[in-house]
Amino acid sequence: MAQKIVIDPITRIEGHLRIEVEVDGGKVVDARAAGTLWRGFEVILEGRDPRDAGVITQRICGVCPAEHAHASVQNLDMAFGAEVPDNGRIIRNLVAGSNFVASHILHFYHLAALDYLDIMAIAGYKGSSPELLKVKDKIVGLVKTGDTSPLTPRYNPDQFCVNDPEIVTTAVYHYIQALEMRKKGQEMLAIFGGKMPHHTTFVAGGVTIQPTPDRIAAFRSRLLELIDFVNNVYLKDVLLFGTGPLKPIHDAKIGFGCGNFLAYGNFDQGKSGDYTNRFLKSGTIFGGNIGQVNPLDPNKIAEYVKYSWYKDSGTGKHPSEGETNPEPTKEGAYSWLKAPRYDNQPMEVGPLARMLVTQDKGFMDLVTKVGAWPSAVARHAARAYECKMVAEGMLNWLGELKPGKPVCNEKAVPQSGKGMGLVEAARGALGHFVEIENGKSKRYQCVVPTTWNCSPRDDKGVKGPVEQALIGAPVPDPKNPLNVVRIVRSFDPCIACAVHLIHPETNEILKFRVI
Amino acid sequence: MNRILILGVGNVLLKDEGIGVHVIGAMERMLLPNNVKLVNGGVSGIDLLEVIEEADKLIIVDAIDAGDRPGTVFRFNADEVKGQLREHKTSLHQVDLFDTLKIARFLDRCPETVIIGIQPKDISWGMELTPDLASLVPRIIDLVICEIHDSASLN
Numbered sequence: 254m255a256q257k258i259v260i261d262p263i264t265r266i267e268g269h270l271r272i273e274v275e276v277d278g279g280k281v282v283d284a285r286a287a288g289t290l291w292r293g294f295e296v297i298l299e300g301r302d303p304r305d306a307g308v309i310t311q312r313i314c315g316v317c318p319a320e321h322a323h324a325s326v327q328n329l330d331m332a333f334g335a336e337v338p339d340n341g342r343i344i345r346n347l348v349a350g351s352n353f354v355a356s357h358i359l360h361f362y363h364l365a366a367l368d369y370l371d372i373m374a375i376a377g378y379k380g381s382s383p384e385l386l387k388v389k390d391k392i393v394g395l396v397k398t399g400d401t402s403p404l405t406p407r408y409n410p411d412q413f414c415v416n417d418p419e420i421v422t423t424a425v426y427h428y429i430q431a432l433e434m435r436k437k438g439q440e441m442l443a444i445f446g447g448k449m450p451h452h453t454t455f456v457a458g459g460v461t462i463q464p465t466p467d468r469i470a471a472f473r474s475r476l477l478e479l480i481d482f483v484n485n486v487y488l489k490d491v492l493l494f495g496t497g498p499l500k501p502i503h504d505a506k507i508g509f510g511c512g513n514f515l516a517y518g519n520f521d522q523g524k525s526g527d528y529t530n531r532f533l534k535s536g537t538i539f540g541g542n543i544g545q546v547n548p549l550d551p552n553k554i555a556e557y558v559k560y561s562w563y564k565d566s567g568t569g570k571h572p573s574e575g576e577t578n579p580e581p582t583k584e585g586a587y588s589w590l591k592a593p594r595y596d597n598q599p600m601e602v603g604p605l606a607r608m609l610v611t612q613d614k615g616f617m618d619l620v621t622k623v624g625a626w627p628s629a630v631a632r633h634a635a636r637a638y639e640c641k642m643v644a645e646g647m648l649n650w651l652g653e654l655k656p657g658k659p660v661c662n663e664k665a666v667p668q669s670g671k672g673m674g675l676v677e678a679a680r681g682a683l684g685h686f687v688e689i690e691n692g693k694s695k696r697y698q699c700v701v702p703t704t705w706n707c708s709p710r711d712d713k714g715v716k717g718p719v720e721q722a723l724i725g726a727p728v729p730d731p732k733n734p735l736n737v738v739r740i741v742r743s744f745d746p747c748i749a750c751a752v753h754l755i756h757p758e759t760n761e762i763l764k765f766r767v768i
Numbered sequence: 769m770n771r772i773l774i775l776g777v778g779n780v781l782l783k784d785e786g787i788g789v790h791v792i793g794a795m796e797r798m799l800l801p802n803n804v805k806l807v808n809g810g811v812s813g814i815d816l817l818e819v820i821e822e823a824d825k826l827i828i829v830d831a832i833d834a835g836d837r838p839g840t841v842f843r844f845n846a847d848e849v850k851g852q853l854r855e856h857k858t859s860l861h862q863v864d865l866f867d868t869l870k871i872a873r874f875l876d877r878c879p880e881t882v883i884i885g886i887q888p889k890d891i892s893w894g895m896e897l898t899p900d901l902a903s904l905v906p907r908i909i910d911l912v913i914c915e916i917h918d919s920a921s922l923n
Binding site: 293297309312359363391395402403404429432435436439440449450451 | 779780781810811812814815817818867870871874875893
């Protein structure tokens with residue numbers, strides 16, 4: 254058999270979000286977020302049985318597929334006129350909640366934390382904790398083999414990186430624990446989702462799985478361990494980092510966003526699909542005025558395409574009337590993402606938006622105490638508070654399940670109808686919109702979280718939230734754009750991302766894969 | 769008894785990219801020893817850690833772009849490609865399969881791993897394999913069975 258030389262696994266679609274920043278005087282002066290791949294799911298769904306949407310749209314993402322299923326069934330509930338029984342509503346919440354908890358833990362420990370740690374500091378650990386000594390031995394062993402992945406390399410540590418040996422070694426120990434914890438979250442999801450990823454139990458009208466006592470018990474035992482971890486490890490680490498060694502990053506306002514926040518809310522508490530009655534609330538905040546939360550009005554959503562590779566005739570439309578007509582040669586365009594706007598404003602979505610809109614007490618107290626402002630560090634803090642809130646919320650919902658009662662109110666596919674499913678994925682507001690004609694999907698539109706956060710400029714030239722957040726970021730060494738990476742990652746983008754840096758003096762394009 | 773995991777990965781929306789998953793689908797209709805587990809890994813990365821770490825031997829079936837003739841089949845061990853599979857990075861999006869193998873190794877839980885890679889012909893939109901690759905499925909299954917046998921004889 255042939256020996257291989259070059260291998261490039263094609264499977265995991267990577268590198269389809271590109272961030273270009275222009276650096277001048279050691280700071281970012283301009284930024285463009287460009288989706289480099291046409292997703293096309295909307296086109297795939299046209300003309301298909303509407304019930305296919307949940308199966309197909311879960312394939313948009315390997316990280317939060319559960320929420321695509323959630324959005325698609327809420328969308329169909331409305332179009333089919335199906336009232337979801339309580340058990341169905343609660344099981345959907347438990348599946349979605351498991352995904353939140355697993356995703357947040359993964360994001361902090363396995364994706365983001367390493368941007369803030371100088372791993373080599375572990376060599377200097379002088380303590381006597383057996384667990385931490387084991388971590389030290391492991392890392393020192395890896396260094397000797399010359400391959401310290403998965404922990405390194407990233408970028409060269411900068412002045413903001415934590416290099417206290419005890420803190421760094423503990424963080425890596427928690428990284429290992431977090432792998433176990435995240436796994437429990439996925440197992441919980443599979444208990445009521447059938448499998449993870451791409452679970453199979455959500456249908457229009459409810460779910461296809463019964464809340465049997467053994468499933469409830471299996472879910473609960475894992476959840477209790479997770480709650481303990483979230484409260485005593487995750488949240489503590491985030492607070493320790495955010496108010497201690499990483500306070501300077503926060504105070505430097507690195508990753509300050511657009512100041513507008515949008516949340517559809519998640520985890521229905523009454524009637525399924527009623528976004529005014531949710532555990533994580535729906536609403537909007539403008540101009541950083543976090544004391545004033547405005548009610549959500551989905552009619553104010555529109556998508557603009559002046560800077561996107563779509564025909565201009567489709568600009569400014571509500572997603573329920575949205576068009577997906579590509580024009581890859583369009584002059585001036587630079588992204589395959591459209592630019593969604595709410596009331597003509599770019600909106601940040603995600604945990605920070607949700608915690609501010611929900612006005613979660615723990616998080617709001619922190620905001621008051623340390624003067625938290627929409628920075629990269631604040632996004633991590635919001636994510637940790639939300640993880641605690643959702644994990645503890647699930648314990649209550651579990652107690653509301655009624656074994657033996659209905660889980661689904663099945664309805665036939667209607668000849669015609671319109672639907673809208675607004676939920677939250679771990680990384681932000683997610684909307685699915687369907688129009689059914691002759692029993693088939695005539696139109697299907699998905700507006701995903703990263704389309705909001707990483708949107709290009711809109712028709713008025715206003716930059717998207719991530720583009721705005723990058724402006725002013727300190728980049729003392731263009732070859733080591735750690736702050737750019739930190740900012741982009743703090744939004745937990747749902748598409749992989751590459752950073753291109755343009756340095757005006759050399760006009761050299763340096764490519765960094767942050768992915 | 770040796771726990772053997774056959775892991776088919778790939779994106780079934782992109783024709784030949786889904787070859788690994790199609791192989792698992794075909795093997796699901798076969799009688800296999802009790803110690804052999806089939807998993808459709810789809811496009812997952814770190815979600816596969818929990819199934820990977822429970823195996824003693826891992827056989828991965830995946831599409832591989834080695835720039836060779838479509839339908840060329842490669843077999844190699846994970847160690848043989850250490851550090852060459854990709855530049856080091858961590859995904860914003862997710863931790864992919866090869867990061868996952870490295871994490872498993874970091875945790876001392878990485879089983880003996882064999883990768884069977886197939887050069888795709890067409891990875892454009894579509895849920896079916898191209899005829900060229902579809903006709904290869906029985907041969908790939910034979911290779912997988914050989915791996916199972918190798919592992920059994922060692923046992």
